[in-house]
Amino acid sequence: MRSLLLSIGFIVCMMMQPAFALLEIEISQGVESALPIAVTAISSDSSPQTRLITQVISADLHHSGLLGVVERERYPDGLINKKQVEYQQWRNNGIEALLVVSTQPISADQFRVEFFLYDLVRNKRSLAHTVNSNSQSLRRVAHKISDVVFKSLIGMRGAFSTRIAYITEMGMGKEKQYILRVADADGHNPRSVFMSNKQLMSPVWSSNGSKLAYVSFENERSEIFIQDMASGKREKVSSAPGLNSAPAWSPNDQQLALTLSQDGDPNIYILDLQSGKKRQVTSHYGIDTEPTWSADGDSIYFTSNRSGSPQIYRLSLSGGKVERISFNGRYNAAAALSPNGELLAMVHNNGQGYRIGVLNLRNDSFHVITDGGLDEAPSFAPNGSMIIFSTRRSGSTILSAVSADGRVQQQFRLQAGKVREPTWSPFR
Amino acid sequence: MKHFRYLFPLLITGFLVACSGNQVKPNDTEANASGASSSSRALDSESSSVGIEDQQGVMLDALDDPANPLSVRIIYFEYDSAEVNQDSLDAVRSHGQYLSVNENRMLRLEGHADERGTREYNLALGESRAKTVRDLLILEGAQPGQIEIVSFGEERPAVLGSDEASLQKNRRAEIVY
Structure with missing residues (x-):
């Protein structure tokens, strides 16, 4: 046989x-103790690639139930860049982790995706990585970032990929x-x-x-x-x-x-x-x-x-x-x-x-x-x-x-x- | 794939009910028929050709007599049970006796389950139901080689719906000549 x-x-x-028929996910019941995290582009990056990546990561982390993705209204005033983070200001707004993403084009269909994870409670940068992606693999790259962020914050390997x-x-x-x-x-x-x-x-x-x-x-x-x-x-x-x-x-x-x-x-x-x-x-x-x-x-x-x-x-x-x-x-x-x-x-x-x-x-x-x-x-x-x-x-x-x-x-x-x-x- | 039915003396006259003519050999290579409509559905399309024979006065098979217990082709079951109810025993016995007398006839028993419970368990349950009916047929003198068994579990409900009346119609073994 x-x-x-x-x-x-x-x-x-x-x-x-x-x-065309995509699945939507809705959470019917959450966890009160979810760790509050901001997922955002740097202020100077309004590219559609970065927007897609931050959306996908936000959804991944939110759906885990273990992380609470905070709304933009809760962000402190001021520009967001990848070099300098005012830990105290973010923490004062009740946010405990910050993920900053930026994307730069390196050729016609190639992008360099950078991301930085800040631990706002311990005042330290806990992750800094660069990944290359083409326009077809942006979602996959975003899921990979979700995996490592989840591992860093929760201590468990993410299954988003x-x-x-x-x-x-x-x-x-x-x-x-x-x-x-x-x-x-x-x-x-x-x-x-x-x-x-x-x-x-x-x-x-x-x-x-x-x-x-x-x-x-x-x-x-x-x-x-x-x-x-x-x-x-x-x-x-x-x-x-x-x-x-x-x-x-x-x-x-x-x-x-x-x-x-x-x-x-x-x-x-x-x-x-x-x-x-x-x-x-x-x-x-x-x-x-x-x-x-x-x-x-x-x-x-x-x-x-x-x-x-x-x-x-x-x-x-x-x-x-x-x-x-x-x-x-x-x-x-x-x-x-x-x-x-x-x-x-x-x-x-x-x-x-x-x-x-x-x-x-x-x-x-x-x-x-x-x-x-x-x-x-x-x-x-x-x-x-x-x-x-x-x-x-x-x-x-x-x-x-x-x-x-x-x-x-x-x-x-x-x-x-x-x-x-x-x-x-x-x-x- | 099509086999002409054997015609037997008319037992009781009556108009024809839609029934059957698709003989199936045990282990018949159903692959040949794949792509065609489900074989249990094929019954309907065959009934019209038999109807013409009736008009010409050709003798009828006992299988075609709506008043005969053989006209019962669906045996119903209780939830998570493969036991044949008292009410269905006469019909099952008649089919067994018919097979015993008509040694060249074959039938297929299709076991089904309602939607409750897991799909794999229901697939096994459907087979148990078909096998219970088969064992009764053999008790009445049918030969094992005359009977083919297949289970579709909960995958091919007779009716849609989740009320008890619908579920009850789906817990069944179908006798297909």
Whole structure:
């Protein structure tokens, strides 16, 4: 099956043109203790490049919920330049950090972007960097700046340069289209990487971020495909009789955990992508599905209804021991593990609707962190700070992100279609 | 891809209901049909050609008799359950007996779920529903080779809507000859 490289067919489409329907993000709930930061150009720079960069950075930092971007009205009087900062004046206005950006053209389509981060509490410049950019990469450069500023101020690696993949359902009836899309982490720059008039589901990034695995019904049944993001090439990796679904990459990307029912009931198997060999790792009547790997690759979390209703279990791959993990509520499924392995997010129902719950695996505390009726498909940001998921809003389905502690929630609004099953990429 | 249906003696006369004629072999390479409309939808477009035969007085298949239990082609289920309700048992048994007598007929069981719960779990649940129906058919004498199974989970709802009436119509196994 390894040899079955599918050429790009009539339903495949690598569209590189910018999409018109951008996602908007709105924060529905903030953090009082957010660190106040000013993000501004130097006074002598009114270029559109600098304006775009400061806008993108402001949005990134604001959406983290951990930083509060202050309005221009709160700035102290006087010009802003990159050499001299009146720390006391800024601090008197309640601002604790200052990011100054400037852009100079160095050739027709080349810019030098400079940025300086000032710690107004400790009276010191904490960052000073120069990056080159062309007009196409300004947003990317801005996200990179957000990453280092966030790291400097919060102490955690920023995930602003990462991507999300998701399924969009467009149109009605026979015109219906299912589109696998990849966008920047802020929802901008969405690109369609695969399109079909048959259902698509369960996209998931490879651990190195170069590929997506997903389930496609293009042949009128569930089959698993892997698509390379750079070349767009697709490969069908599983089409056994029965179900072929719920792909999950091993930490080293050499194996795919998946759900097959070729031998009877749905069970978890591990597919070696080199040899194409499959190994059955769970064996139980009833449903076992939705595998996800631990970071060390030694165990797999999965959903099983062996106790009567869906709950999360952990399988030790070395010993084969299976233990139940979730005990809160009658429905727990689709587990997603935080990058540090401490938190397990899941779709949870205790009679009040399907919501995202987070189980702390260290101390067994459990919190429901969303309030929708049909919240699904949680996926952690690679720095563990946020969880993206899909939710129902006024008859449609949109993406939403929530901080892992549930305090900050933001919504990605798409202007057309139903958007679902987000998966957050690893760091690049 | 198209197979002509086998015609069997008319059991009870009556006008034709829209039903079926698309035989499907187990493991049939559906890839050939990809791009065409969903195969369950294809039923509608086939009914008209059968209608002409009726006008010419050709004998009808028991499958085409609206008064026969075989006319029940959708089996409904409770939430998160793959058990066939008492109400549907007669219909399922009739299909099993029909397959047992008509050994060259085949059918496909399409399992579905409502929108509640996760998509992957629902895909597995849809298959469980189809398999429960299959097991009952086999109990009545159908051969495993006559039955193909596919699950679409919650991906192909019969009706849109999130009220209980809609959800109930979506928790189903469809019998497609």
